[in-house]
Amino acid sequence: MQSPFPARLKEARAIKGLTQLQLGLRLEMDANSASARMNQYEKGKHAPDYDTMKRMADELGVPVAYFFCETALDAQLIQQVSRLHEDAKNELLAQLIQNERSES
Template structure:
């Protein structure tokens, strides 16, 4: 087994799946939904524990359906930086005028 593999899965895939699982759990708990109801609400026949545990990364259509039910942008699931994930949630919850202000503020910080 190569040094970057773990149980047949490349290390990068394992990290991405664990990030998605952590974000999925955060969003589900934020929405107040039990694990067994989320898949059904999203119209998906899946065991959420596999995705939250990082065993499987959801395909994009699956992630989009979950994001819609949970009221979060799909990008939130794939964000491995906790502060950036919070910014993504704040941005998505803000009205359009505030989004523009947030974008301009962020740009001014790096100039």
């Protein structure tokens, strides 16, 4: 199974309206290789290290976990949950646990 990372990266970059070069430059990659590096990441030929991935996520306004969501729905959920305040996250988690228990 292929990693969902390349498609999620491309999707997040497109949503932000950035070219591969623009994103690479924002990540302080060398101007001569930024576009090529981003292209290799989006094609799945190479994968960035975690620090680079974290900087990409921050620049694109998504959590790192977004890059590994297998479905579009999961990706949307991760984005929405990541934007919640900690109290709201805890409340949501408690509700989900309660729902799971009541369904068992």
